[in-house]
Amino acid sequence: MEATLKDLKERRSIRAYKPEQIREEELQKILEAGIYAPTGMGMQSPKIVVVQDKKTRDLLSKLNAHYLGNEGCDPFYGAPTVLVVLASRERPTCVEDGSLVLGNLMNAAQAVGVGSCWIHRAREVFDSEEGKALLKQWGIEGDYVGVGHCILGYPADGAVPEAKSRKEDYIVYVRE
DSSP: OHHHHHHHHHOOBOOOBOSSOOOHHHHHHHHHHHHTSOOGGGOOOEEEEEEOOHHHHHHHHHHHHHHHTOTTOOTTTTOSEEEEEEEETTSTTHHHHHHHHHHHHHHHHHHTTOEEEEEOOHHHHHHSHHHHHHHHHTTOOSOEEEEEEEEEEOBOTTOOOOOOOOOTTSOOOOOO
């Protein structure tokens, strides 16, 4: 329990990565944590797409930068692995389900020594014609919403920020 709490408290969003790919055994542990995230009524609406092909990763980065309004930047901060989290729009809890998957992915990454960060704009990317074409190319049928991208890699030197202090009124107790 103490190790879990330590990982939760020490996880940070990493925004600079070494170019080397993460090890397969680390990836598999991270993915296992993702598929065990809770989902509404246990319906398991999300899908995780593992992107380690540089050409596809760079295309996703370009599309994401377009919706960021900053063409030419890399919103994935050089991370070599991108986990695209999608969820079926047929489930009323699709965004919540995908968000829980993303949380598990990032916390598991911390536990195995891999840096991570949640990158937004997956909704815009996969609602676009280019994004829909990628889904079709990947064999994903149905109506899916892009919930987020979880980027993974080894943090570059000095890329792990200090924790910010927590606000005093974060917790409100209602007790008798």
